Amino acid sequence: MSMEQVILLQGGIGDFLQCIPFAKANSHAVKYACVTHLKxxxxxxxxxxxELxxxxxxxTEEEKIRLVNALPKRDQYLNCPRTQYFLVNPFKPEKPLFNNGKPVVGIHINGSAYAIKTQKKMGVALKSIPAKVIKEIVSASYNVVVFGLKDEIEPIGLMQSDTLKLITNENPAISVAYVEQCNAVIASDSGIKTMSSMLKIPTMVWLGDYQDLPRDQMFxxxxxxxxxxSIFRYRDVNAQFDEGIRQSKDFLRTVL
Structure with a gap:
């Protein structure tokens, strides 16, 4: 009996965003299996x-290896082809967050819990960046939308207003759908920055300054x-915080 080909989706939301164009175009033509850390x-x-x-x-990385090895041996698994940009946004538009005519800046300060745990083991700069980035970026000149999980955002103590909104939906597809409303994005090395980049929205990433070829080549x-x-590279995000804010504000002045 010949082996059936199954498209394998691995990783986190950034990986899946780049896989969506192929998966949507072939949603009923092939089968899909997914091994992920994505909540x-x-x-x-x-x-x-x-349909998966x-x-x-x-x-954990050990659990990931075990799950991949446990996939049914009757099938042949092929990594899903990736696409750099969306020709058409695959997510249903959400209701506009603002109606004051000002530009919208999206901010995301956290990487995934899995990525951060892995980085701690490796001893490299973490994907998460200080929450005070948000307060430094907030301006009367534009609206701000902050992305993140509820347990990440609540401790910061931000209050929503006519010019500041929080997107904490547990369904990642709904959260990333709001990225389309942004005129610019400032983010950690996360899925939000991949979404904005794939939509060709000007994006500044606070990026840990260490070698990671798959990260750099794909994302x-x-x-x-x-x-x-645009990139702000850091080895010690707290020591270099002021420079990161300066570059971020320069970036916003340029693109808005």
Missing amino acids: GAKEFFETIGI EILSIFK IDPYVRDGVM
């Missing part, structure tokens, strides 16, 4: 209309070359 992965794929034959969630360098993404 809300089930809701994410249901929302965009991709297998969905396995891991919390950073192509967008920097195209002028969509």
Whole structure:
């Protein structure tokens, strides 16, 4: 009996965003299996209309390896092809957050819990950046929308207003749908920055200054070359915080 080909989706939301164009175009032609650390992965794929034959969630690298090795041997697994940009936004538009005519700046300060745990083991700069970035970026000149999980955002103590909104939906597909409303994005190395880059929204990323070839080749360098993404690199985010804010404000003055 010949082996059936199954498209394998691995990683987190940034990986899945780059896979969506292929998956949407071939949603009924092939089968999909997913091994991920993404909270809300089930809701994410249901929302965009991709049916998964297998969905396995891991919390550690060891668990990830075990789950991949446990995939049924009767099938042949192929990594999902990626796309750098969306030709059409695959997410249903959400109701506009603001009606005052000002530009909108999106901010995301956290990486995934899995990524941060892995970085701590490696001893490299973490993806999460200080919450005070938000208060430094807030301005009367534009609206701000802050993205993050509820347990990440609540401790910061931000109050929503006519010019500041919080997006903390547990369904990642709904959260990333709001990125389309942004005129610019400032973010950690996270799925939000991938979403904004794929929509060609000017994006500044606070990026840990260490070698990571898969990260750079898939999620950073192509967008920097195209002028969509700007980078602030840090080894010690607290020591370099003032420089990061200066570069971020310069970036916003340029793109808004």
